[in-house]
Amino acid sequence: MKLSTKDYPKLLVRPVIVVTTISKNGVPNAAPFSFNSPISFEPPLYGFSCNPAHDTWRNIQDTGEFVVNVAGEDMGDLMKILEEKYPYEVSEIEKAGLNEEPSDVVKPPRIMEAIAWIECTLDKAVELGDHIWVAGKVVAAGVKGDSWEGVLEPESSKPLCHIAGEFFAVDMVTKKFERAKK
Numbered sequence: 103m104k105l106s107t108k109d110y111p112k113l114l115v116r117p118v119i120v121v122t123t124i125s126k127n128g129v130p131n132a133a134p135f136s137f138n139s140p141i142s143f144e145p146p147l148y149g150f151s152c153n154p155a156h157d158t159w160r161n162i163q164d165t166g167e168f169v170v171n172v173a174g175e176d177m178g179d180l181m182k183i184l185e186e187k188y189p190y191e192v193s194e195i196e197k198a199g200l201n202e203e204p205s206d207v208v209k210p211p212r213i214m215e216a217i218a219w220i221e222c223t224l225d226k227a228v229e230l231g232d233h234i235w236v237a238g239k240v241v242a243a244g245v246k247g248d249s250w251e252g253v254l255e256p257e258s259s260k261p262l263c264h265i266a267g268e269f270f271a272v273d274m275v276t277k278k279f280e281r282a283k284k
């Protein structure tokens with residue numbers, strides 16, 4: 103079946119992350135994103151695509167730091183609060199009833215309820231189409247609880263993935279496939 107080219111993101115299941123930032127005045131902000139990807143191992147670089155009108159982008163330009171909080175299934179119901187356009191310097195973390203915890207390296211807080219975190223400092227931002235590709239240098243990362251088996255273990259961590267709009271994908275399992283010898 104042929105689709106409109108605008109529908110292409112609906113063919114890709116992507117992890118949901120909640121990016122936390124702070125304003126110049128130190129007020130935290132949180133917003134969900136799903137246009138996101140690892141970029142490089144060395145240096146470790148991570149990127150996500152941000153609408154330039156978002157407070158997230160304003161804060162990153164002002165402070166140069168952000169935290170990628172990897173969302174679990176239990177945050178699914180909070181998406182509608184987290185994506186709400188509140189006035190600048192109203193914290194969606196509080197609105198969603200989530201809890202902050204201090205990050206290891208950067209100033210924006212982490213979200214305690216997330217399944218994993220990636221702390222970043224801004225490396226580069228590139229205007230691509232109608233979004234800004236925000237590339238961050240990874241300065242710290244970690245996983246909550248005991249969901250680490252050399253990789254993130256999806257059975258216990260239950261990552262939340264996005265397809266489009268209100269459509270999400272859940273219930274992932276680990277499966278190992280043979281790989282070519284290196």
Ligand SMILES: Cc1cc2nc3c(=O)[nH]c(=O)nc-3n(C[C@H](O)[C@H](O)[C@H](O)COP(=O)(O)O)c2cc1C
Nearest residue numbers: 133134135136137151152153156157158181185186
């Ligand atoms: C699951 C989900 C994924 C989203 N992905 C993106 C994205 O990749 N890029 C983007 O610019 N906005 C995305 N949004 C919309 C923003 O989260 C939303 O506009 C939010 O209000 C921006 O908040 P801010 O102004 O506090 O930064 C997404 C929303 C949801 C619920």
